[in-house]
Amino acid sequence: MTDLLPQNIHDALAAKAIEHLHPREMIIEVLRAIQDHRGWVPDEGVELAGQILGLTPLQIEEIATFYDKIYRQPVGKRVIHVCDSIACWSRGAENLYLYLQETLGISPGETTQDGTFTLLPTCCLGLCGEAPAMMIGLKAYGRLTRERIDEILATERAEAGA
Amino acid sequence: MPILTIDNQQIEVLKGTNVLEAAKGLGIVIPHFCYHEALGAVGACRLCAMNFVEGPVKGIQMACMIEAKDEMVITTTDQASQEMRARVIEWLMMYHPHDCPVCDEGGECQLQDMTIAGGHDIRRYGGKKRTYSNQDLGPFICHEMNRCIQCYRCVRTYQDYCGGTDFGVLGTNQRVYFGRFRDGRLESPFSGNIVDACPTGVFTDRTFRYRTRYWDIEEAPSVCPHCSLGCAVIPGGRFRELQRVRGGVNKQTNGFFICDRARFGGGYGNHPERPRVPRVDGAQTTWPEALRALRKRITDLVARHGPGAVAFLGSPRASLEANYLLDSWAASLGSRRIAFDSHWQHDRSARVAAGKLGPRAASLEDIRCSDFILMIGVDPLNEAPMLALAVRQAVRRGVRLAVIDPRPVTLPCAAAHLPLAPEALPDVLEALAGGDIRRLGRREAVLLEGILEQLRAAERPVLIGGPDLLGAAGIERLLDTARLLASEHRPCKVMTVLAGPNSFGCGVLARQGPDFEAILNGMLAGEIKALVCLESDPMTGSSDPARTGMALGKLELLAALDYLPTAAAHHAHLFLPTTAVPESAGVYVNNEGRMLLFSSAMDPGTPISVSGGGDHPPRTFLPATPGSEPRPAWATLGHLQGRRLSLRDIRQAIEMEHPNFAGLSSLTTGGEGKRIADISPPPETAPEIPFPHSEGEGTLRLYAMEDFAGSGELAGYASALAPLRPTPFVMLGALDAKQRSLSDGQQVRLRSELGGVGVALRVVPDLPAGIALVPRLRGTALESYVPGRGHYDCQILSEDEEKT
Numbered sequence: 001m002t003d004l005l006p007q008n009i010h011d012a013l014a015a016k017a018i019e020h021l022h023p024r025e026m027i028i029e030v031l032r033a034i035q036d037h038r039g040w041v042p043d044e045g046v047e048l049a050g051q052i053l054g055l056t057p058l059q060i061e062e063i064a065t066f067y068d069k070i071y072r073q074p075v076g077k078r079v080i081h082v083c084d085s086i087a088c089w090s091r092g093a094e095n096l097y098l099y100l101q102e103t104l105g106i107s108p109g110e111t112t113q114d115g116t117f118t119l120l121p122t123c124c125l126g127l128c129g130e131a132p133a134m135m136i137g138l139k140a141y142g143r144l145t146r147e148r149i150d151e152i153l154a155t156e157r158a159e160a161g162a
Numbered sequence: 163m164p165i166l167t168i169d170n171q172q173i174e175v176l177k178g179t180n181v182l183e184a185a186k187g188l189g190i191v192i193p194h195f196c197y198h199e200a201l202g203a204v205g206a207c208r209l210c211a212m213n214f215v216e217g218p219v220k221g222i223q224m225a226c227m228i229e230a231k232d233e234m235v236i237t238t239t240d241q242a243s244q245e246m247r248a249r250v251i252e253w254l255m256m257y258h259p260h261d262c263p264v265c266d267e268g269g270e271c272q273l274q275d276m277t278i279a280g281g282h283d284i285r286r287y288g289g290k291k292r293t294y295s296n297q298d299l300g301p302f303i304c305h306e307m308n309r310c311i312q313c314y315r316c317v318r319t320y321q322d323y324c325g326g327t328d329f330g331v332l333g334t335n336q337r338v339y340f341g342r343f344r345d346g347r348l349e350s351p352f353s354g355n356i357v358d359a360c361p362t363g364v365f366t367d368r369t370f371r372y373r374t375r376y377w378d379i380e381e382a383p384s385v386c387p388h389c390s391l392g393c394a395v396i397p398g399g400r401f402r403e404l405q406r407v408r409g410g411v412n413k414q415t416n417g418f419f420i421c422d423r424a425r426f427g428g429g430y431g432n433h434p435e436r437p438r439v440p441r442v443d444g445a446q447t448t449w450p451e452a453l454r455a456l457r458k459r460i461t462d463l464v465a466r467h468g469p470g471a472v473a474f475l476g477s478p479r480a481s482l483e484a485n486y487l488l489d490s491w492a493a494s495l496g497s498r499r500i501a502f503d504s505h506w507q508h509d510r511s512a513r514v515a516a517g518k519l520g521p522r523a524a525s526l527e528d529i530r531c532s533d534f535i536l537m538i539g540v541d542p543l544n545e546a547p548m549l550a551l552a553v554r555q556a557v558r559r560g561v562r563l564a565v566i567d568p569r570p571v572t573l574p575c576a577a578a579h580l581p582l583a584p585e586a587l588p589d590v591l592e593a594l595a596g597g598d599i600r601r602l603g604r605r606e607a608v609l610l611e612g613i614l615e616q617l618r619a620a621e622r623p624v625l626i627g628g629p630d631l632l633g634a635a636g637i638e639r640l641l642d643t644a645r646l647l648a649s650e651h652r653p654c655k656v657m658t659v660l661a662g663p664n665s666f667g668c669g670v671l672a673r674q675g676p677d678f679e680a681i682l683n684g685m686l687a688g689e690i691k692a693l694v695c696l697e698s699d700p701m702t703g704s705s706d707p708a709r710t711g712m713a714l715g716k717l718e719l720l721a722a723l724d725y726l727p728t729a730a731a732h733h734a735h736l737f738l739p740t741t742a743v744p745e746s747a748g749v750y751v752n753n754e755g756r757m758l759l760f761s762s763a764m765d766p767g768t769p770i771s772v773s774g775g776g777d778h779p780p781r782t783f784l785p786a787t788p789g790s791e792p793r794p795a796w797a798t799l800g801h802l803q804g805r806r807l808s809l810r811d812i813r814q815a816i817e818m819e820h821p822n823f824a825g826l827s828s829l830t831t832g833g834e835g836k837r838i839a840d841i842s843p844p845p846e847t848a849p850e851i852p853f854p855h856s857e858g859e860g861t862l863r864l865y866a867m868e869d870f871a872g873s874g875e876l877a878g879y880a881s882a883l884a885p886l887r888p889t890p891f892v893m894l895g896a897l898d899a900k901q902r903s904l905s906d907g908q909q910v911r912l913r914s915e916l917g918g919v920g921v922a923l924r925v926v927p928d929l930p931a932g933i934a935l936v937p938r939l940r941g942t943a944l945e946s947y948v949p950g951r952g953h954y955d956c957q958i959l960s961e962d963e964e965k966t
Contacts, residue, residue, distance in 0.1 A: 061332055
């Protein structure tokens with residue numbers, strides 16, 4: 001279990017679930033805890049969440065697969081979510097998305113060979129006012145240009161490598 | 163009630179009806195997928211578009227989402243709504259594969275019909291299609307996700323209606339997937355309903371795969387014989403075998419759905435060892451010869467020993483008509499020795515229910531619409547599965563459910579469970595009826611006070627009980643309790659689960675007659691020389707198989723009419739083959755006294771899969787269909803009395819003789835049936851089944867209980883149900899297990915008067931102390947433990963203890 005969730009966090013979540021009127025509401029919280037620790041949520045993580053919350057693995061999986069920020073497959077150290085919604089598209093997101101693919105040498109859904117970046121599309125980050133936008137980890141970046149992307153990637157790579 | 167106009171036709175509908183249903187009432191069927199009468203409207207498929215011209219809402223709307231209101235004027239044939247439907251169906255069909263020729267749903271596919279009805283014919287989309295990997299969903303259901311149109315009906319059926327938790331919807335938008343977390347059998351005992359609910363071929367019946375096209379299958383509306391609820395089913399046959407069963411619609415009983423035992427347990431009539439030819443003294447013979455022999459032997463016995471030497475045994479799985487003719491045959495010979503169930507305790511319970519239920523009987527629909535439910539001594543999932551679903555529908559509406567039962571009553575919904583020992587159940591009923599509540603423990607009394615309070619406050623409460631733990635006396639007390647709790651303004655309905663599909667009808671026919679125990683004593687005393695069994699196997703059906711076997715051995719004549727390869731059929735001196743339920747027409751009276759007509763879907767015959775052994779059937783040329791000798795039991799019984807009767811004649815005769823069955827001859831197939839008229843004379847008071855206290859150190863009271871797929875007689879002969887049968891186990895409370903140093907999952911030795919068997923131990927935390935439970939599992943060492951006959955004294959030892 002320790003490679004899925006540290007014991008103290010596990011115990012805290014389990015204690016909270018017992019008190020909770022609707023443990024279902026904690027699904028995201030538990031999955032995020034597993035993902036923060038492990039980097040992604042393997043099948044065993046879904047089962048563990050089910051055990052903690054008294055739900056079936058299917059009931060966890062229904063939620064886990066609904067959200068694109070719960071990773072059910074291994075990802076790189078940094079996951080880039082590029083907005084492909086209409087506001088960003090109208091500000092040239094499509095070209096920037098292609099630029100990211102060229103620069104990183106990967107297609108959407110793939111991870112760079114060094115395991116640093118995974119590239120994924122996402123629908124609307126709520127940053128339409130700063131379109132085109134993307135998110136890396138929990139950090140949002142708006143008003144993207146090719147140059148800004150180069151800078152951001154360099155910084156993120158340095159941080160991830162450290 | 164609102165009156166609205168659809169396509170220039172006016173219709174008045176009940177308040178709350180949606181416009182889609184209203185249109186259907188006018189014969190205007192608009193394509194739709196997500197709407198289902200039992201599941202409700204969600205407006206997800208966007209297909210049932212209609213144009214609202216006048217009234218409170220205007221414009222193109224989804225008809226299923228709009229409640230019919232006065233002054234609505236709606237068109238369905240205008241260009242805008244037609245075009246909308248054509249476009250939507252085109253989107254829905256965009257990814258759908260062109261595999262109709264190899265799809266099991268082809269020919270009975272709602273998607274095919276709706277595509278044509280919606281006006282979509284030529285596919286314009288030429289791009290790549292989205293594809294999925296399928297899952298192995300077990301032995302009953304095939305998965306073919308590429309065909310999915312995301313109507314969500316399967317999830318709404320499986321999770322919402324049936325309460326399953328291992329199947330659902332995964333992913334989002336383009337990746338939406340209906341399946342399980344991992345491959346594996348769908349766990350819900352109602353899983354097969356997604357086959358009926360799916361409008362296309364995503365979920366199909368695996369046991370029926372690649373067998374028959376819809377237009378080649380012979381179907382007819384029938385009634386499920388697996389329990390006493392009388393659910394509507396539609397069996398389908400081809401190549402002389404029953405190939406599938408699907409759910410029928412009866413809004414008073416099952417509604418739209420059925421359980422997996424009904425759906426996948428229909429194969430008993432295909433059994434390779436089914437006896438299909440008349441037999442005299444072990445040798446096959448012709449019908450005239452067999453009938454002559456039976457008549458002659460019975461006449462001889464009556465001449466030698468008097469009419470009392472011949473006894474008759476009817477059956478809760480035989481039709482009302484056949485049971486009635488058996489009764490009239492016995493009467494014509496002058497014998498009063500006839501019982502209608504070899505399990506005499508079940509017989510007694512059925513008589514009490516038949517005699518006293520009357521208008522207080524709750525239908526499954528009454529339960530779905532109730533506002534408080536108390537279940538006492540009943541285990542729905544194992545005894546009458548669809549009852550569990552009916553209860554769930556009430557609970558989904560927020561209705562409270564209280565369960566008083568020593569068994570771990572598993573339900574697909576939340577319930578407050580009070581585990582009390584069987585001998586405490588009569589006290590509970592007494593307390594509910596106004597007796598002394600303090601006779602129970604303090605904790606129990608407090609809980610019971612709460613239940614009573616809710617019972618009194620409810621407007622439509624229902625009490626539900628079963629015969630296995632309550633016995634006839636308990637059933638009677640349950641009915642009295644309901645009577646006392648009811649007032650002029652507030653009814654209190656009752657449902658009693660009975661043993662078989664026609665137990666109620668048998669209860670009416672039995673009147674004050676003897677039970678099988680009396681007949682058994684007559685056989686053992688040598689007074690009874692002959693027993694005629696109608697679709698009944700006392701060897702496994704009676705509550706004391708060992709004594710029954712001994713008694714049958716003393717007979718000069720054992721005659722059996724049956725369609726199952728039972729022990730009685732095997733040992734009978736004279737055997738006459740009868741038709742199985744899907745091959746027969748007749749009437750069953752379900753547990754609420756509802757007369758239900760079933761009709762014949764197919765003719766009897768040896769299945770080609772049996773005679774051909776999987777290959778081409780033998781190339782022999784005969785004038786008759788091989789294995790087509792079985793005849794309806796009613797026809798044979800008429801014949802034996804020298805009467806040529808039609809079913810109509812028999813039904814009219816029943817109506818004449820038993821006025822309670824009024825309306826019997828005007829029943830129609832596929833209808834809701836008709837409740838039996840109130841039966842006025844109460845039955846004689848049933849004898850109490852004593853619950854003697856066990857003696858001896860370490861002795862436990864062992865109760866046998868029903869199992870979903872393992873206990874039923876018919877289910878036992880249905881090979882498809884094998885994956886659902888558990889391996890033998892015994893259940894014990896946590897405290898009793900601890901005292902014996904036994905742990906969950908451990909292999910133990912169960913010792914009782916029936917001998918010793920090795921079984922796995924299941925520790926049930928709140929099972930009352932001093933009690934053990936075993937499921938009756940046919941074909942295993944637990945076969946001879948019969949539910950509903952009181953307890954067995956037993957000991958449970960670890961394997962090591964046994965050796966010492």
